[in-house]
Amino acid sequence: MRPSNSNLPLSNNTWAGASDGTPTVDVQVQRNYAGASGSQPSWAKLVGSHTGGEKVGQVHARVLIEGNVVDNAKWDAVGAMNTTDIIVRGNTINNSVGGIYVSSMSARTVGQPPVQVGPNPVSGVDIIDNQVTVAAGTSGASRNAVRVSADTVGFVSPVSDVAVTGNRVSGGSFYYTPNVTFRPGTTPQR
Numbered sequence: 200m201r202p203s204n205s206n207l208p209l210s211n212n213t214w215a216g217a218s219d220g221t222p223t224v225d226v227q228v229q230r231n232y233a234g235a236s237g238s239q240p241s242w243a244k245l246v247g248s249h250t251g252g253e254k255v256g257q258v259h260a261r262v263l264i265e266g267n268v269v270d271n272a273k274w275d276a277v278g279a280m281n282t283t284d285i286i287v288r289g290n291t292i293n294n295s296v297g298g299i300y301v302s303s304m305s306a307r308t309v310g311q312p313p314v315q316v317g318p319n320p321v322s323g324v325d326i327i328d329n330q331v332t333v334a335a336g337t338s339g340a341s342r343n344a345v346r347v348s349a350d351t352v353g354f355v356s357p358v359s360d361v362a363v364t365g366n367r368v369s370g371g372s373f374y375y376t377p378n379v380t381f382r383p384g385t386t387p388q389r
Contacts, residue, residue, distance in 0.1 A: 222252065222281075223259045234270035241271040243295065247278035255306045255317035258283050265289050275300040275342060276331075284323040291330045297342030298331035298371055303349050303356035315353025324361040333371030344371030345388070349378035363387045 228245055235241040245267055252258065259282040266288075269276040272295035279285055281304040292298050303321045307313040324347060331344040345363060350356040357378040362385045366373075373388050381387050 222257050223262070225261045226259075227263045227265075228267060229263065229265045231267045232270075233267065233272070233276070241273065243269045243272035243276060244274065245269060245277050245290075247275070247280070252281065252304075252306045252319060253308060253316070255319060257281075257306060258319055258321055260284050262286070263288075267291070269293065269295060272296060273336060275346075277301075280304050281319060281321065283321040285321075286325040286327070287329060288325065288327045289329065293332050294334040295331075296333070296336040296340055297346075298333055298344040298368065299326055299329060300343070300346045300348070301326070301358070302347070303358050305350050305352060305354045305356045307353070318354040318356045319350075320357045320359065322359045324358060326361075326363045326366060328365040329367075331366065331368045331371065333368070341371065343374045344368035346374045347379050348374075348376045351376075351378065361387070 233243040233245055245264055262282050262285045264277055264287045267290045269292045275297035276292040276295045277287055277299045280302045287299050301324050305315045306317045306319050307315045326345055333341050333344050335341040347358055347361055349358045355378055359380045360382050361379055362382045366388055
């Protein structure tokens with residue numbers, strides 16, 4: 200297992216390690232608690248990435264997020280972007296602004312403004328048997344309990360082979376953007 204900061208290490212976002220654009224692979228986030236500490240309020244995000252890679256094909260892969268508890272996340276408790284072959288299973292998310300958000304991201308330059316250079320499709324998304332309770336944050340904002348999104352800025356980066364089953368949600372909804380396709384034989388939760 201290769202440790203990482205969950206972002207593709209690039210010159211603009213890396214505080215340690217090589218800035219070589221290598222995606223994170225073979226990661227297991229299991230049986231953790233994320234919430235407030237003794238002195239700080241909760242940020243409470245298990246995983247999250249805001250990088251789409253500078254080249255087509257730079258995607259995170261084979262990530263398992265299982266059996267964790269998140270309390271009072273300020274945004275999405277799970278925010279896996281640009282990740283293929285991901286399993287989010289058996290987690291409990293309590294009173295968080297958002298629940299589980301999985302999205303593709305088109306490859307783009309790191310300059311400002313970023314320029315999209317090609318699609319980065321992802322495949323193999325399992326969101327199974329999670330318990331998610333969404334509650335509005337102090338600003339009044341709230342997000343979906345489960346959201347799967349395909350990036351369409353510049354290029355269409357579809358999300359395919361998606362299974363969303365057995366989740367129990369309250370205070371939020373399920374949302375799927377166009378260009379998300381579901382695993383044959385499964386019915387996505389709505």
